[in-house]
Structures are given as C-alpha cells and as structure tokens.
Amino acid sequence: MKYLSNIDLNKNELQNARLQNLAAAPASPVNGQVYYNSSENKFYGYANGKWLLISGVDSVSWGDIVNKPTTFPPATHNHDTAYLGKTAKAESAKVADSVVWSNVSGKPSTYTPPIASPTVLGGIKVGSNLSIDSNGVLSANDNPTSYIVKQEKFIATAGQTVFNLTKGKYRPGLGTLSIFLNGVKIANTVLEETSQTRFTLKAGLSEGDYLLAEYVELINITPYPIHANEHLPGGSDPIPEATTSKAGLMSSSDKSKLNGVASGANNYVHPSSHPASIITQDASNRFVTDSEKSTWNGKAAGNHNHGLASLSEKSYNSLTDKPSLGTAASKNTGVASGQVPLIGSDGKLDPTIMPAIAISDTFVVNSQTAMLALAAEVGDICVRTDLNKSFILKTTGASTLANWQELLTPSDKVQSVNGMTGAVTLNKSHVGLGNVDNVRQASKSEFDTHHGDNTRHITAAERSTWNARTRKYSVDIGDGSLTTIPVTHNLGSMDVTITIREKASPYNVVFADIQFVDNNKFNILFGTAPTSNQYRVTVVG
Known part of the structure; x- marks a missing residue:
C-alpha cells in the first residue's frame, strides 16, 4: 500500500508503530528518512548526505572521548562544525558515533604549544632574518636588511600588454625591474612601470610568448633608501636650475613648454603669404582668372524667364521650333462632342459619357x-x-x-423532424427510447405467469433514473511536474468513490490527499510529482 502524500496525524500519537526493518540502508534516501538496521540492531537517520546513528544524548564529557588529540588549536579556533572521534560510552549509552565540539563538556579552553624541535611539533617565533606576512607565510633571504631578488614567469595571450606581479613588489623608477622576452632581455624603454605590482608593455605580445620578470624587492627598510629628493629644489643638496649659459635641472615650467613643441621642430617663422605656384589644384579646387569670372558674371541665371510682351512672336502657333503637342492640345474640356472629358470629384466619368454598369458577384x-x-x-x-x-x-x-x-424561397410542408433539418435519420434515442432494449414486449399475463406477483416490468423512465444514479469517469494523470492535479468529472456530486491505481503492472492501488473543489471537480495532492500518465483515476457516483 503506497501513500503518495504526507500523513498528518494532527498531533495525535502513533502507537504500536514499527520502523522499516532492513539489513542494509535503503537506496536513494532523502533527508529525514529513518529505518532500523536489523543486522546491526541500530536505528539510523539520513541527513546531509549520510546515514547517522540516532543519538540518545546531546553531549559527552571530554574524558569520555577515546583517541582524542593530545594537542588542539587555541579556543579562538572555531570547532562548532567539527566532529570528534567515537566516545568510550557510545555503544553502552546508545549515543551517536560522533558529537560536535560545542557539545563536549570539560574541554580545555586555552593551549600553549611546546617549543618545536626536530622530533617535537611545536610553536616557533619569527627571527631577525625572517619575515612573515598577514597570511602566516614565512620568508628568508641572504641579506634581509636590504633586498631580495624575485622572479615571476608569464605565458602571454594574444595582444597582452599588462602583467601583474603576485609574489612581491618593486619600487618603480629605480631600475629594479628587468624583463626577458623568450629568453632575451628587452630595454626598459619599451615598457611602463605602472605600479609596484604591475608593468605595461607598449606593444602587445603574441600568444604563447614566454616572459620572465625579475625584480628587486626591498624589505625591512623604512623608508626606502631613496635620496633623489635631496637634490631637488628645497632639498638638503639641491641642484640649481639650468640657464642659457649654465647646465642644471630643468624647471617644471620649461618641461611643460617643451612638451607642447612638436618632435623635430625648430625656430621656424611662418610667412604671411604664399605664391599660387605652391597650391595643388584638383577637381574640387581650381584657380579662376578675372576674364573667366567676368564671362560667367555676364551669363543669365539658370531659372530666368521671359514675359509674352518681350517675345517678338505673340502666338503659340506662330512660334518656330515649337514642340508638337498633338490634336488634344487645341481642344477644350467638357462633355460635348469634340471636347476632352474630365474625371469628376467622385473619380468617375460623367454618366452622360459612360452610364454605370452593374456587375454582380x-x-x-x-x-x-x-x-x-x-x-x-x-x-x-x-x-x-x-x-x-x-x-x-x-x-x-x-x-x-x-x-x-x-432572398425568399418556396415554403415546404415539413420544416424539421424532431428539431432536425436536412436529411434526417431517426433512431430510438431521438424519441426518448434510448434505454429500451430491442425485445418483444410480453403481455401482462405472460409476464405475471413467468415472474409471479413479486416481479414486474421496468419502464424506460425507471431504467434511465437508475442508470443516472451510478455513473463513472476515468482519466490518466501525471505529467512529471505537477504535485497538485485537478480532475473534472462532471458527475454533479461530492458523494463519489475515488480510486487511484498504477497504470503499469502490478496495478497497485495508491493513496493520496484529495480536496473537493465543487460537485464536479476535486484536486489530488502528491508529495512527489507523478511521471507522465503514471496513474489512472476512476470516479464512481
């Protein structure tokens, strides 16, 4: 017997119940599933991807833990989600195989590690020749008071120009960065030292190029040993600015002025005018002489016109070289003989010219x-x-x-037969005899002789009434996604019997929650969506 939805006991006791007995864990378990292992005589529950022995207690003491570690991290380390080994009382007390750290009573709260030795694991301190970063990484070098040389390798992608250092940093502008491309050192003029952990090449590399970055990282020195500021204006040993007669440092204003001068420029003075010979002419740019300009200015405008009074010949017919317009050009418009007809405002010719023609479709x-x-x-x-x-x-x-x-049509004597028109074929259902068997009606005396006084003939109306009282509706359900499946039976009553069975052998009857919506519809609730047409529902009422 299968139940396909949850069973709510409404907080009532489940008495004299027994868990499923199995020699091994059931397949495809879900969180919360329990069973009794008959081979181990233990109860198990499934949670977070594994079967756990169901515990009878919540905590154990530190002394009850067997094989516990002799050392452990300080109390600041989070052990709330860590599990310890099996307790000594696990079997006798029927407790879980493991307990969480927070449920162990009497555990030490602090820990001081022993001094480390070649044979003993313990704590160490950072010495004067060592450095340690925020992640606890310990580093050492030959001369920790000055610098350490580091290398990083890169395999370039197509067009790559930017490279980020991940193992250390250098000080830009001091010449402490060297780049080797495919084993050959390249000049620092082809790159830009963008930051302490990044450099940018001025041209992109090809895919698969091998690049090695070698740089000097200064350590344990604050500030870095740079004294260039001492020689700038305001420093302890400033270098004077250059003049036209004396070498020195360039001022910032002179540097800004030089940045605005084009490369290769000299003290060039542009002339105020140029001869025409240095101008290159083309199809869109030509020189025009005064004579050509005067000739063009004397020509009439392209849109000029002449009035009739200025013409030597006043009549169109007297004009020479006039275009031939045909005979219609000399005809008047209208509807009289010899006139040119016009289309009216309704888009049609005048009816006197062409009467309307009726064409029926x-x-x-x-x-x-x-x-x-x-x-x-x-x-x-x-x-x-x-x-x-x-x-x-x-x-x-x-x-x-x-x-x-x-359009009117001649009337016929017979308009319809039993409400039907056209070619009509009658059968017994059309005249209210659909439930009457096609048998010979026995006479009352015959009927009484064969069946006695306690048996009588069933009328068609009685048969119809009895057949209407017991009706049936069946349908296949399940689509692989719905867990609430509506069923519409149209039997007009909630007093119906509902059966749900498997479509495939062995055709087991299954049980699920049913919620009536109205006299013609109810919903079937499943815990898991049935597969396509997995079950068949039959409603009798």
Missing part, C-alpha cells in the same frame, strides 16, 4: 461575421452555408446587417 461564407466583412457592392449575392439561406446587398455598406436582404 456571388460570395459563399459560413457565418454572419464573414458576410459583414465582404468587400461587396450593391447587387452582390452572399450564400450563407450556416443558415442555408442567400442574401443580396440592397444598399451600399456591406458591413451593416440591415443593408442585406434575405
């Missing part, structure tokens, strides 16, 4: 909506297959139902 549609959507004109016919009727558009505006006139 016939359309076949299956609904009123389709008829009103037709691009029909007055006189067009529409055949409605849904009504077996025809209509004619009597007035402009096919989208208005009142503009359509039904």
Whole structure:
C-alpha cells in the first residue's frame, strides 16, 4: 500500500508503530528518512548526505572521548562544525558515533604549544632574518636588511600588454625591474612601470610568448633608501636650475613648454603669404582668372524667364521650333462632342459619357461575421452555408446587417423532424427510447405467469433514473511536474468513490490527499510529482 502524500496525524500519537526493518540502508534516501538496521540492531537517520546513528544524548564529557588529540588549536579556533572521534560510552549509552565540539563538556579552553624541535611539533617565533606576512607565510633571504631578488614567469595571450606581479613588489623608477622576452632581455624603454605590482608593455605580445620578470624587492627598510629628493629644489643638496649659459635641472615650467613643441621642430617663422605656384589644384579646387569670372558674371541665371510682351512672336502657333503637342492640345474640356472629358470629384466619368454598369458577384461564407466583412457592392449575392439561406446587398455598406436582404424561397410542408433539418435519420434515442432494449414486449399475463406477483416490468423512465444514479469517469494523470492535479468529472456530486491505481503492472492501488473543489471537480495532492500518465483515476457516483 503506497501513500503518495504526507500523513498528518494532527498531533495525535502513533502507537504500536514499527520502523522499516532492513539489513542494509535503503537506496536513494532523502533527508529525514529513518529505518532500523536489523543486522546491526541500530536505528539510523539520513541527513546531509549520510546515514547517522540516532543519538540518545546531546553531549559527552571530554574524558569520555577515546583517541582524542593530545594537542588542539587555541579556543579562538572555531570547532562548532567539527566532529570528534567515537566516545568510550557510545555503544553502552546508545549515543551517536560522533558529537560536535560545542557539545563536549570539560574541554580545555586555552593551549600553549611546546617549543618545536626536530622530533617535537611545536610553536616557533619569527627571527631577525625572517619575515612573515598577514597570511602566516614565512620568508628568508641572504641579506634581509636590504633586498631580495624575485622572479615571476608569464605565458602571454594574444595582444597582452599588462602583467601583474603576485609574489612581491618593486619600487618603480629605480631600475629594479628587468624583463626577458623568450629568453632575451628587452630595454626598459619599451615598457611602463605602472605600479609596484604591475608593468605595461607598449606593444602587445603574441600568444604563447614566454616572459620572465625579475625584480628587486626591498624589505625591512623604512623608508626606502631613496635620496633623489635631496637634490631637488628645497632639498638638503639641491641642484640649481639650468640657464642659457649654465647646465642644471630643468624647471617644471620649461618641461611643460617643451612638451607642447612638436618632435623635430625648430625656430621656424611662418610667412604671411604664399605664391599660387605652391597650391595643388584638383577637381574640387581650381584657380579662376578675372576674364573667366567676368564671362560667367555676364551669363543669365539658370531659372530666368521671359514675359509674352518681350517675345517678338505673340502666338503659340506662330512660334518656330515649337514642340508638337498633338490634336488634344487645341481642344477644350467638357462633355460635348469634340471636347476632352474630365474625371469628376467622385473619380468617375460623367454618366452622360459612360452610364454605370452593374456587375454582380456571388460570395459563399459560413457565418454572419464573414458576410459583414465582404468587400461587396450593391447587387452582390452572399450564400450563407450556416443558415442555408442567400442574401443580396440592397444598399451600399456591406458591413451593416440591415443593408442585406434575405432572398425568399418556396415554403415546404415539413420544416424539421424532431428539431432536425436536412436529411434526417431517426433512431430510438431521438424519441426518448434510448434505454429500451430491442425485445418483444410480453403481455401482462405472460409476464405475471413467468415472474409471479413479486416481479414486474421496468419502464424506460425507471431504467434511465437508475442508470443516472451510478455513473463513472476515468482519466490518466501525471505529467512529471505537477504535485497538485485537478480532475473534472462532471458527475454533479461530492458523494463519489475515488480510486487511484498504477497504470503499469502490478496495478497497485495508491493513496493520496484529495480536496473537493465543487460537485464536479476535486484536486489530488502528491508529495512527489507523478511521471507522465503514471496513474489512472476512476470516479464512481
């Protein structure tokens, strides 16, 4: 018997119950699952990916722990999530195989490590020739009072220019960084020392290039041994600024001025004018002479015109070289004989020239909506297959139902049979005899003779009533995702019997929570979503 949803006992006791007995742990467990191991005579519960022996106590004392470590980190180290070994009382007290550190009573609170030796593990101190960083990494060098030389290797990606040091740092501007590309040292002029842990090449490398960075890291010296400031203005030994007659340091203002001068520039003075010979002409830039300009200025504008009065010949027909416009050019417009007709404002020729011609179209549609959507004109016919009727558009505006006139047809004596029209075929269900068997009706005397006074004939109405009282609805359910599956049976009652069984052999009947929604619908609640059509539901009522 399988229950596919949770069972809520509403805080009532589960009495005389027994856990599942297995010789080995069940497969595919879930958190919270329990069972009794019959081969070990122990209770187990599944949590966080493993089976745990169910504990009867919450804590043990430090003295009860067997194989406990003789040393352990100070109390500042977090052991709340760490597990210790099996306790000495684990079997007799039926406690868990392991306990968390926070549940151990009587444990030491502090610890002073012994002095380390070649044979004893213990604490050490950082000596004068050693350095240790915030991560506890201990380092040493031959001359700790000055510097240490470090190297880092890089395999370049295509176009890579920026490289970051991860093992140390250097002091930019002191020449303490050397770069080797594919085993050959390159000049420092092709790179920029961006920061103490980064340098940038002026040109990108090819993919797979081998680059070695060798740098000097100063340690244990604060500040760094740099005395350049002593020689700058304001220092203890300043170098004077350069003049036009004496060498020295360049001032910041002179340096800014030089930065604004183009490379290779000299004391050049630009002339105030240039001869025409140094100008290069092209299709968009040409010189124009005074004579050419005067000729162009004397020409008329491209959009000039002449009035009729300025012409020597006043009539179009008297003009020489006039274009041939055809005979229509000399005709008047109008509707009289010999005139050129015009299209009216309605886009049509005058009816005196061309009378209206009625051309009727016939359309076949299956609904009123389709008829009103037709691009029909007055006189067009529409055949409605849904009504077996025809209509004619009597007035402009096919989208208005009142503009359509039904065409009359001769009346027939029989319009319908039992509410049906067309070619009608009757059967017993059409006249209320659907539940009547096709057998010969015995006479009352025959009936009474064979069946006695306690048996009588069942009428069709009684049979229909009894059949309506017991109805059935079946459906397959499950889609692999829904855990709440609605079922609509339309039996009109909540007084129904519901059965859920497996679709595949052995066709076990299963149980799940059922919530009635109304007289025609209920929901089935599963703890895990059934697979596609895994179960079949039958409703009888």
